[in-house]
Ligand code: SF4
């Protein structure tokens with residue numbers, strides 16, 4: 001396919017990007033912190049299995065928790081040192097709930113385990129996927145889905161097109177932009193490797209037109225390859241995989257399908273760069289580029305080891321002058337407030353924004369819906385946000401489901417344009433969680449009912465069996481009695497016959 005045209009998707013918005021705040025300086029490197037806290041759950045899928053215990057010495061790049069099955073990812077030591085403890089710690093998650101983490105005390109020698117680059121050209125696809133399952137690489141665009149799983153293909157539907165997502169459409173976030181400017185070669189090499197593994201005929205990079213330097217760097221790195229760099233308009237949410245596919249190819253991925261079902265696979269730029277580093281350099285996933293921006297004194301991007309306390313990142317960015325202590329992880333459209341600044345950097349942490357009243361003024365009072373339909377015009381999924389709002393608000397959850405609530409990607413476009421300042425996405429999140437909770441409790445009630453029915457059936461069966469046993473016993477006893485009576489009647493008759501005979505002899 002020649003990627004000649006751009007196909008504009010329905011809806012979308014143009015919020016202020018605020019990207020230049022953090023792109024004036026190159027990617028910085030954070031010093032090794034005094035401790036690293038590594039959650040066992042940093043990816044979609046099963047929690048990684050612990051491979052170390054307190055007191056163990058570990059080397060940089062050593063597996064400290066191993067992928068548990070296919071949909072899971074390993075965790076590696078980001079530097080050398082000693083395992084201090086395995087304990088529950090607060091994570092960068094909207095719930096603010098703690099989860100199990102490995103805490104490492106670095107020895108500051110930063111000693112690598114023996115690096116083993118992989119001659120990937122000599123391996124077949126299965127061997128390569130197996131090798132990558134040890135890499136700890138997950139989707140670094142925010143999805144954190146184990147990457148090796150996305151390289152498995154369905155034999156009945158080969159992958160024709162590999163799309164590299166370089167859109168980075170959320171305001172404030174610039175970690176991919178800076179990575180492309182500085183490490184375009186790694187991205188292009190990683191894209192070629194992914195294309196080979198997938199057996200894709202073509203590869204296209206989709207990049208928004210507000211990233212001029214990054215685009216130039218990619219074009220230069222891709223000069224001698226067949227990879228196409230395609231510039232798309234700056235419109236939020238062009239970085240959503242299905243929206244980017246539409247922009248580049250004009251193909252609508254149906255709601256019940258994945259892009260793979262149509263022969264298209266999508267990887268983020270940072271993910272393919274990580275594939276390159278693992279296979280060519282033997283370096284597993286131990287760090288990522290994080291944007292620290294917003295109200296901090298010196299917004300910048302930093303290469304941060306996983307497990308680094310966020311507070312260290314804030315200090316590196318000149319600290320927090322306004323003392324709001326409100327930090328958002330991700331962008332302002334889809335991100336969430338962090339529960340603390342003492343959470344660690346994880347594989348999902350692409351950006352942290354310090355909030356301030358100037359950047360994020362207090363929400364205006366919520367007014368009634370005026371049925372203006374601006375939300376519907378802005379919705380990139382073609383939903384009816386005002387109807388979803390009404391059904392969610394009035395707890396008509398079945399209706400909300402009928403209006404495709406679960407197709408909502410929570411992009412926030414509807415909230416952004418709503419003149420009545422209604423926090424629409426919050427209502428959808430509430431409705432989704434209510435439906436999920438109700439379905440779970442329905443499932444639990446069904447299980448309980450089935451168990452009770454089974455129990456009653458067992459009691460009934462046992463009762464019946466007991467009754468049968470008693471009946472048989474009783475029958476046995478009656479037969480014996482009858483038998484005894486019969487025997488005694490015969491014996492009496494015999495006795496009488498005997499007596500008669502004796503009397504006859506006497507006479
Ligand atoms: S944009 Fe807001 S006010 Fe307008 S229809 Fe949608 S929910 Fe109602």
Ligand code: SF4
Nearest residue numbers: 379408409411412414
């Ligand atoms: S948040 Fe959901 S309903 Fe609102 S614009 Fe995005 S996809 Fe549409």
